[in-house]
Amino acid sequence: MTQHTTARRRILALGAVAAATALMTACAGGGGGGAEGAVDSLAVVAPADPGGGWDQTARSFAQAANDEGIVSSAPVTNIGGAGGTVGLASLATESNPHTLMITGSVMVGAVETNASEDRIEDMTPIARLTEEPLVLVVPADSPYENVGDFVDAWIDEGSGMAITGGSAGGIDHILAGLLLLEGGLTATEVPDSLNYIANSGGGEAVTLLLGGQVDAGISGVAEFSEQVASGDLRALAVSSGEPAELLPEVPTFVDEGIDVTLTNWRGLIAPGDISDEDRTALEDVVQNAHDSDAWAETLETNGWTDAFLVGDEFDTFLADDIATTKETLATIGLLE
Numbered sequence: 001m002t003q004h005t006t007a008r009r010r011i012l013a014l015g016a017v018a019a020a021t022a023l024m025t026a027c028a029g030g031g032g033g034g035a036e037g038a039v040d041s042l043a044v045v046a047p048a049d050p051g052g053g054w055d056q057t058a059r060s061f062a063q064a065a066n067d068e069g070i071v072s073s074a075p076v077t078n079i080g081g082a083g084g085t086v087g088l089a090s091l092a093t094e095s096n097p098h099t100l101m102i103t104g105s106v107m108v109g110a111v112e113t114n115a116s117e118d119r120i121e122d123m124t125p126i127a128r129l130t131e132e133p134l135v136l137v138v139p140a141d142s143p144y145e146n147v148g149d150f151v152d153a154w155i156d157e158g159s160g161m162a163i164t165g166g167s168a169g170g171i172d173h174i175l176a177g178l179l180l181l182e183g184g185l186t187a188t189e190v191p192d193s194l195n196y197i198a199n200s201g202g203g204e205a206v207t208l209l210l211g212g213q214v215d216a217g218i219s220g221v222a223e224f225s226e227q228v229a230s231g232d233l234r235a236l237a238v239s240s241g242e243p244a245e246l247l248p249e250v251p252t253f254v255d256e257g258i259d260v261t262l263t264n265w266r267g268l269i270a271p272g273d274i275s276d277e278d279r280t281a282l283e284d285v286v287q288n289a290h291d292s293d294a295w296a297e298t299l300e301t302n303g304w305t306d307a308f309l310v311g312d313e314f315d316t317f318l319a320d321d322i323a324t325t326k327e328t329l330a331t332i333g334l335l336e
Helices: 003-027 053-067 082-092 105-113 147-160 171-182 204-210 221-230 276-290 293-302 312-331
Strands: 043-046 076-078 099-104 124-139 162-165 195-198 216-220 233-238 263-270 305-310
Touching (some): 053 124, 053 221, 082 105, 105 263, 124 221, 124 312, 147 233, 162 171, 171 312, 221 233, 263 276, 263 305, 263 312, 276 305
Parallel strands (some): 162 195, 162 216
Antiparallel strands (some): 124 233
16 A cells, blocks of 8 residues: 555545534534534623623523533623614624523613614514512612602702613613603603613612712612612612512502502523524523523522513513503603
8 A cells, every 4th residue: 555545545534533523513503503403502692781780691691501501601792882782783693593692671672762773573582581670779878768759859850860770761761751750740841851871880870879970870679789788879669569679678669659660671582583493492591591590599699580481472572562662762752
């Protein structure tokens, strides 16, 4: 046998091994782009800066899926801006079908107020994960001891009082508008009276509050609970029907005579053009992560309510929430 023939056979053998390896990787769904439907590696996107509720949800979900061995890896990427619509635009062009992005009430409102060309309806709904009440807080040295006195003063001072919350048009902004409506303003009066300072999360709201740059803040209870516990902030009321687990001593708005109940939900969507097989595989991953002990512990630690919906139930919920949010934004004068 010549040296040339031996080398040729060795090359052929190595090629066969490489082909077999590639085939096995594809069948396992390696890198998120293998056999259709199979999920090994998952890409998770938080459409916000690090530190806020979306980032917490993304990293908690990814860790649960990874720690429980549901996927081999689940790196998290932050793409912040414009209430999540910058991330949504990125998802619209994403080629990896095994990509999950956090979505929720904030993004639903931001799509409308930003007139986003890319819409949640154009993506693939996967699941609703959690819901969380909002809380209205003031600095510890604020003169307002209860929410009734605060809203009365707010009505009197109008735009002279600054309120910080998440993205413009999001759930925090909506709650602020509803409180002014309940205080007696009309929908046409709300926009001129509402001096709303949108923040990007990640502690920015706390900085504004403690620095005396705003009079009050609105966010999910988990984002302010530590500062309330330390005494740096005073919680006036929560937006749930019952007291919040993380702030059990804080009354609800309804308890205080203000007929407002509102919760912030968070969930997951995927790129819009994935196959039925890929959607089913992603739903299975999310279902398994939701059912894990790691996720149960996450819910308890963060005071999040388990609000899991998947499949047709989530599709229906999402369509209804988008319609309701558009109506509410119009009612409080934030959308024509």
